[in-house]
Structure formats: structure tokens, C-alpha cells
Amino acid sequence: MAASKTVGDVLRAHGVSRRGFMKFCAATASMMALPPSMVGAVAAAIEKARRPSVIWLPFQECTGCLESLTRSHTPTVEGLIFDSISLDYNHTLQAASGQRAEDALDKAVEENWGNYLLLVDGSIPTGEFEAYSCTNGHTHLEMLKKYGAGAAAIVTIGTCAAYGGLPKANPNPTQAVGVQDIIKDKPIINVPGCPPVPVVMTGVLAHYLTFGTIPELDKYGRPMAFFGQNIHDRCYRRPFYERGLFAKTFDDEGAKKGYCLYELGCKGPVTYNACATVKWNEGVSWPVQSGHGCIGCSEPDFWDKGSFYRPLSAAYWGDLKTVGVSAAAGAAAGLAAAVLARGKQKKSQQEEKA
Amino acid sequence: MNRLSDIGVKVESGGVAEPELRGNALPLLHEIRHALARLVDEGEPTVIDVQSIPMGPGDVKRLMDALGEGEVKAELDALGKTIIRESRYSGVWIIEHMNTSGGIASRFVEITWVPSILQAQAEDVRKGLKELADALAPAGS
Numbered sequence: 001m002a003a004s005k006t007v008g009d010v011l012r013a014h015g016v017s018r019r020g021f022m023k024f025c026a027a028t029a030s031m032m033a034l035p036p037s038m039v040g041a042v043a044a045a046i047e048k049a050r051r052p053s054v055i056w057l058p059f060q061e062c063t064g065c066l067e068s069l070t071r072s073h074t075p076t077v078e079g080l081i082f083d084s085i086s087l088d089y090n091h092t093l094q095a096a097s098g099q100r101a102e103d104a105l106d107k108a109v110e111e112n113w114g115n116y117l118l119l120v121d122g123s124i125p126t127g128e129f130e131a132y133s134c135t136n137g138h139t140h141l142e143m144l145k146k147y148g149a150g151a152a153a154i155v156t157i158g159t160c161a162a163y164g165g166l167p168k169a170n171p172n173p174t175q176a177v178g179v180q181d182i183i184k185d186k187p188i189i190n191v192p193g194c195p196p197v198p199v200v201m202t203g204v205l206a207h208y209l210t211f212g213t214i215p216e217l218d219k220y221g222r223p224m225a226f227f228g229q230n231i232h233d234r235c236y237r238r239p240f241y242e243r244g245l246f247a248k249t250f251d252d253e254g255a256k257k258g259y260c261l262y263e264l265g266c267k268g269p270v271t272y273n274a275c276a277t278v279k280w281n282e283g284v285s286w287p288v289q290s291g292h293g294c295i296g297c298s299e300p301d302f303w304d305k306g307s308f309y310r311p312l313s314a315a316y317w318g319d320l321k322t323v324g325v326s327a328a329a330g331a332a333a334g335l336a337a338a339v340l341a342r343g344k345q346k347k348s349q350q351e352e353k354a
Numbered sequence: 355m356n357r358l359s360d361i362g363v364k365v366e367s368g369g370v371a372e373p374e375l376r377g378n379a380l381p382l383l384h385e386i387r388h389a390l391a392r393l394v395d396e397g398e399p400t401v402i403d404v405q406s407i408p409m410g411p412g413d414v415k416r417l418m419d420a421l422g423e424g425e426v427k428a429e430l431d432a433l434g435k436t437i438i439r440e441s442r443y444s445g446v447w448i449i450e451h452m453n454t455s456g457g458i459a460s461r462f463v464e465i466t467w468v469p470s471i472l473q474a475q476a477e478d479v480r481k482g483l484k485e486l487a488d489a490l491a492p493a494g495s
Binding site: 016017018019020022023024026027030033035036037039234235236237258276277278282283289 | 378401402403405406407408409410411413430432433436451453457458459460462470471474475476477478
């Protein structure tokens, strides 16, 4: 099977010169959030890396994650990443369908048992609702258990696969859960986001491809390289927060001057992701730069943590300690904003009661 | 229209915020100055991955404007186009890898005598030697 080739072999078969290879390694190191000084190590590792078999199973999902990935902005490099892995099954992308597709899946699993990388997007319905999400007559819970057993590791693509996501949102009509709620005996790398940043997805694949290891993860199972810092700390609007300069509405003078969106509900202070540096749409912009606060889509249960437009201090997001810590990290002006927001919350609660 | 940059977007701004408030261009220029000093004093090169730094609107342009254009510009065509140019400060190079739609996929500032990607690679040279020898073989040389 092609999976036995090294990545170096694959690149050479594509006519890639050594100079092109070094360029590929520089871009890959950047994608993995490694410092440029690591390019040499990346080159040495990629040269010898075995081409892994990858099985991608879409479950209860909207295909937004796959859309995001296939529209990533460095097709030259990311295309090569995909050429360098053996993507043996993804029923949305593959040409085969019906029984031929299922046969291809079973063949790939059998030949690579214990060694393939399992990618999952979408949540998994459970209990009496298990049958609400099926492929070819098999429930996704059944498929996850079956194909998860033979995987070397599992990568969850998107917040749904990682933590249940939108399908799990209250009242969770299908009793949806994430992969880590089902599989307890395999390494799981969570790549959340709704959808995840494309470069983060390929960066995680590149890490596995290059080093054959699981990257360092945070307490939610996310790679530290991309989820190690919160949006607020890396936000170019942070200096406005420090100075107490806040947009009060989406079209006031403060908004036009690019002031901090904290009072408009930005969840940046409690959200860990790479949007602020990697950005979206060919690196053109990201939600905060476009004038909308972060909605915290890479955090567990983000959908059920109150309105996207309530300030953190007034919403149900996190506990008081979390919010207090983020406010304390800023200036007194930030604290004043938190107090003001709590005042607003109290007023709205009184209005609701009345 | 097949590129994002082709979409006509007009940005209306009621006022201009103080650039130093959102600026990462100036700190980065200082970092480049320190790296250049290291190159001169100790011969140690530095590579900065611009994409790894949070840049606000206009930051990249401010940085590129400040670095300006130098004497050397080269184009590399391997796995897509790459533009390598020296800035107005000799020894400070800007390397931009383009994606297939013409956008910039990654951008590095390299502080070095000559960017390593410009140098011929031993593996390619060996391959070139073999190809040249093969090409000359029918002529009996």
C-alpha cells in the first residue's frame, strides 16, 4: 500500500526540488507554529516520515469543517500535505460511493490496523437517539467504536466532534456527545472551532506526519501550539482595552476607531485559538478585525454560555473566577467596564422580572 | 473575479486611531535592529515568521513601507512562486511565498548575508550534474 512510502519519496515523485522541499518545510514549520530555527529539524523528520493512512469519518455535522479545510489559503503546501498522507476514506471527498466506498474503508482499516490516524468531524448521538445519525445503515456510535479501536490516534475536527458542539446545545435533542466522551483508551487530539482555522487543522496533521507523535495538549485536549494563548492576549485591539477605550455599539465612533469589543460581548479573554495571528480568508482578516467580537467557538459548550452580545462579566460564560482573572489582567479601566457591564446585567434582570 | 482582493470593499472610518496603539510594526522593527546587530557582531542569522505575530490593520503595510526596497530582488519558482527581496537595510531580506491564487501564503523577514533558499542545494546540484552528463553522453564527451 502507498502508505509505506516516505514523505520525501512522495515529494520527489512530484518533481519537487530540494529548494522546493526546503520551502515546503519552512511553510510547514510556520503552519505548525514552530520557530523558523526548527526548519532544519522539520526537513530531516519529513524526509524520513512514513506516509500515514488516514480515515476520515463525518458524523452528525454540517460539513463546514471540511469546507473550511478545502478552502485553506496555502493550497500548494496543504495540497502536498494531503498528497503526503494516504487519505483512504472520506465519503464527501472520495470519488467512490456505495459499497465500493465501504469496501475501500474496510480494506484500509484491515491493512493499517493499529496504525492509521482517525479523523472525525461531527458529534455522536447516543442513547435512544443513536440511530438519528447513520452511514450505510451503521450508527455513528457503532462506527466510532469499531474504527476507533484500530486507530493509532484520533483527531477530532471541529467543536462538534471535540465536545459535542452545536448538536449538543441545550436541549440536546439527540443526546449528542463528543469523541472523548466515548473513546477512553486512545490518544485524542481535539482541534475545535466552528469551523477550525484551516491552517490549524493542517498544522496538526503536519505535526503528526513530521514527528509521528501527539503534540503537547492543553486540559481540553487541544494542541498548545495553536490553543496555548487566548485571543485577548494576542488581539491587536488589546492596547485599547488597557486604556479603557471600548466600542459601545457596533457603529459608534469607538467601533470606527477600532476600540476594544469587550463591552459588546467579545469572548476573547476566555477563548483559546489562533485566529488573532493566523487569521482567515488568505490571512485577510478575522472576526475581531472585521468588527465583531469573538464568540468563543473553540471552547466547550460555547453555544450555551449566554448571548454572544453580553459582556463576559454579565453573561454566563465561565465562572466569576475566570472573568475576574481576565479583568484583573487588564487595567483598572477594564475593571470599570466589568462593573458597568454587571450594572447593565442587573438592570436587564430587573426589567425581565418586571 | 476569482480572488478575494478583487472584491470591492470600501472601508469607512469615522476617525483614525493612534497607530502606536495598535502597532506591532515598530516593536518588530526594533527586533530586526537587534537581529541585524547580532549578524554584524556575531555572524548569527535570524528568521522572523511575520505570520506568527498578531498584526492589526495596516501593520504589515507599515512594516513593509518602513523596510522599503533594496538592491536585490529574486523570484523563485518551486512549489509556487516566492519573491525574495532585500530591504533598504542591507542584510534584511523579505521572503514571501505566494499561493496559487497570488495571495501571500507565508512571509518571513530573514536577517542574514544571503537567504539560504537562494543558494543552490547540494542535492539539486548533484542531479543537475548527472543530467548534464547524460545530455552530453550521446556526443561522446
